[in-house]
Amino acid sequence: MDREGALQTVKEHLTDHRYQHTIGVMETAIVLAERYGADVKKAELAAIFHDYAKFRPKDEMKQIILDQGMEQQLLVFNSELWHAPVGAFLVEKEVGLNDEEILDAIRYHTSGRVGMSLLDKVIYLADYIEPGRRFPGVDEVREFAKANLNQALVQAIKNSIQFLMKKNQPVYPDTIYTYNDLVKLRE
Ligand code: DGI
Ligand code: FE
Ligand code: FE
Numbered sequence: 001m002d003r004e005g006a007l008q009t010v011k012e013h014l015t016d017h018r019y020q021h022t023i024g025v026m027e028t029a030i031v032l033a034e035r036y037g038a039d040v041k042k043a044e045l046a047a048i049f050h051d052y053a054k055f056r057p058k059d060e061m062k063q064i065i066l067d068q069g070m071e072q073q074l075l076v077f078n079s080e081l082w083h084a085p086v087g088a089f090l091v092e093k094e095v096g097l098n099d100e101e102i103l104d105a106i107r108y109h110t111s112g113r114v115g116m117s118l119l120d121k122v123i124y125l126a127d128y129i130e131p132g133r134r135f136p137g138v139d140e141v142r143e144f145a146k147a148n149l150n151q152a153l154v155q156a157i158k159n160s161i162q163f164l165m166k167k168n169q170p171v172y173p174d175t176i177y178t179y180n181d182l183v184k185l186r187e
Helices: 003-011 016-036 040-049 058-067 072-076 083-095 100-107 118-129 138-144 149-166 173-186
Strands: none
Touching (some): 040 100, 058 072, 058 083, 118 138, 118 149, 149 173
């Protein structure tokens, strides 16, 4: 699938704002893939489709999580987490994209996972630092991303966990496991 076809497909599923975010993630993911030696074409496609399921009704996402035997724990945490695994499923089913590396990068783009692949990392980080993002601390992560992928990633996940804790929100266990796994890599 080429870039134009992919963008056209995803555009119908997103708001204008989310589509602009997607373009930012795509451009950032390509730069990161080139910098760190990931597959640039796969990074482009994973970025384009990473938020494919963002606007699916909650009921539909919940049903997919149940029917497909996905991690049931997802259902007791923030529904914002659901669009990642549900997106991987729907991108395969509806778009026909069946590259497991791309699907994994979509599946784990919100929580990360233990043993993230290079492509998973590129997409997670691109989602966090694309030019439209205005998180506190994002500029520091952008700086780290110029030279050290794992350092940038740890900082991004740390910021996200701190952000959730400040709002007294629960943190999905996989997010913590991802943090621990990446901190270990840096020792
Ligand atoms: O889809 P995006 O907005 O581009 O970014 P994302 O896929 O990283 O989703 C961010 C949302 O998910 C944000 O509202 C916070 C939420 N989130 C991320 N990690 C966790 C989480 N919510 C909970 N409860 N626990 C997490 O670990
Ligand atoms: Fe997302
Ligand atoms: Fe996103």
